[in-house]
Amino acid sequence: MTVIINPYDRKGIWLRGSFHNHTTNSDGHHPLSTVYRMYHDYDFLGISDHDLITEHEGEHTIGTVFEAIEVSSSQTHMLLVHPPRSLMDDYSNEFSITNYQRLSDICIENGGLSILAHPNRFFSHYWRHEDMLSMQRYNGIEVVNGDGNPEYDIAFDKWDYLLSAGRRVWGFGNDDSHVYGQEKRAWNMVLTEENTNGAILTAIREGSFYVSTGYGFDGIRVEDGQIIYDLRSSPLYDKMYKYVTLIGKDGCILHEETGRINQVKYTVKGDEGYIRIAVYLEGGFGAFAQPIFVE
Ligand SMILES: [Zn+2]
Ligand SMILES: [Zn+2]
Known part of the structure; x- marks a missing residue:
């Protein structure tokens, strides 16, 4: 399990x-x-x-x-x-x-x-x-x-x-x-x-x-085997591009997403070891969450 x-x-x-x-x-x-x-x-x-x-x-x-x-x-x-x-x-x-x-x-x-x-x-x-x-x-x-x-x-x-x-x-x-x-x-x-x-x-x-180097998260949740990252959201932030990378064991790229998004969802497979996220707001402002460990 x-x-x-x-x-x-x-x-x-x-x-x-x-x-x-x-x-x-x-x-x-x-x-x-x-x-x-x-x-x-x-x-x-x-x-x-x-x-x-x-x-x-x-x-x-x-x-x-x-x-x-x-x-x-x-x-x-x-x-x-x-x-x-x-x-x-x-x-x-x-x-x-x-x-x-x-x-x-x-x-x-x-x-x-x-x-x-x-x-x-x-x-x-x-x-x-x-x-x-x-x-x-x-x-x-x-x-x-x-x-x-x-x-x-x-x-x-x-x-x-x-x-x-x-x-x-x-x-x-x-x-x-x-x-x-x-x-x-x-x-x-x-x-x-x-x-x-x-x-x-x-x-x-x-x-x-x-x-953080300028950007952030409103919350990070796990629901039904899915990790939900709520990126910091406001009418102004929501108009801006985000560059999202999810990283796992040995630096593997698990998922990448770009766009005027304010949420990222990832379904856990079970063999990732850990999952961490790096998010950049356009302009270079970043937010980097702690690893979510998968056992
Ligand atoms: Zn020093
Ligand atoms: Zn010092």
């Missing part, structure tokens, strides 16, 4: 946020108060300086803020969201699977998230396939990093690699903002019961979010 696991099968509200952003506490160009203003209309925001936990302080209009840290060896970077402060006891950014897994475990055991950052940053900080497989416990990888170098910032190939190897890891979108102009390029839309740290972390852990 085919079981279709839909991570969006829950009631809630959609909230927008980014977990990976820098301040002058590391190599960001702006102090925390300025970063708060850059993201004044976000529902949630994480501050993730290199190798230290920046404390949230001062006024802001963001619903929920997260402490975070970017573990930054000279090889790979790893984003930890909601780590305990005790992470800094015996802290080292040395890259070894043992050390990175230890830090990842401490954060996950605190109810936080562990995300492999910008896995394709080839000029220095990238994740090798074997290292991503050697790491046993993390929540996901950054599939879109907003740094501004498409050839280094996009990592859907590595996501398909991990998913095809049987790893259940989620895709994240984050700005990795350091300066003005890098804000609001890539973010996460989370379907959560309420705007609190706990509710957002729970929803993310269960894969109830998607990555």
Whole structure:
């Protein structure tokens, strides 16, 4: 019997946020108060300086803020969201699977998230396939990093690699903002019961979010063996072209559709392994949902 696991099968509200952003506490160009203003209309925001936990302080209009840290060896970077402060006891950014897994475990055991950052940053900080497989416990990888170098910032190939190897890891979108102009390029839309740290972390852990670079979904449902993607719809959006690709195990293209559409339906065959969707609105604005696993 085919079981279709839909991570969006829950009631809630959609909230927008980014977990990976820098301040002058590391190599960001702006102090925390300025970063708060850059993201004044976000529902949630994480501050993730290199190798230290920046404390949230001062006024802001963001619903929920997260402490975070970017573990930054000279090889790979790893984003930890909601780590305990005790992470800094015996802290080292040395890259070894043992050390990175230890830090990842401490954060996950605190109810936080562990995300492999910008896995394709080839000029220095990238994740090798074997290292991503050697790491046993993390929540996901950054599939879109907003740094501004498409050839280094996009990592859907590595996501398909991990998913095809049987790893259940989620895709994240984050700005990795350091300066003005890098804000609001890539973010996460989370379907959560309420705007609190706990509710957002729970929803993310269960894969109830998607990555956006400007477009989105109104909902993702499974009915009678069929996945129904309701693309974000409005009288204006409905006049625009959409470019839709459904992708399965080993990066196989399962379905493609183009047109002035606001819904995509796909009947599950049972051997897909997983099904994920990439949608582009004309102009290049994208939305990328989490995999729906088929067992
Ligand atoms: Zn980094
Ligand atoms: Zn960063």
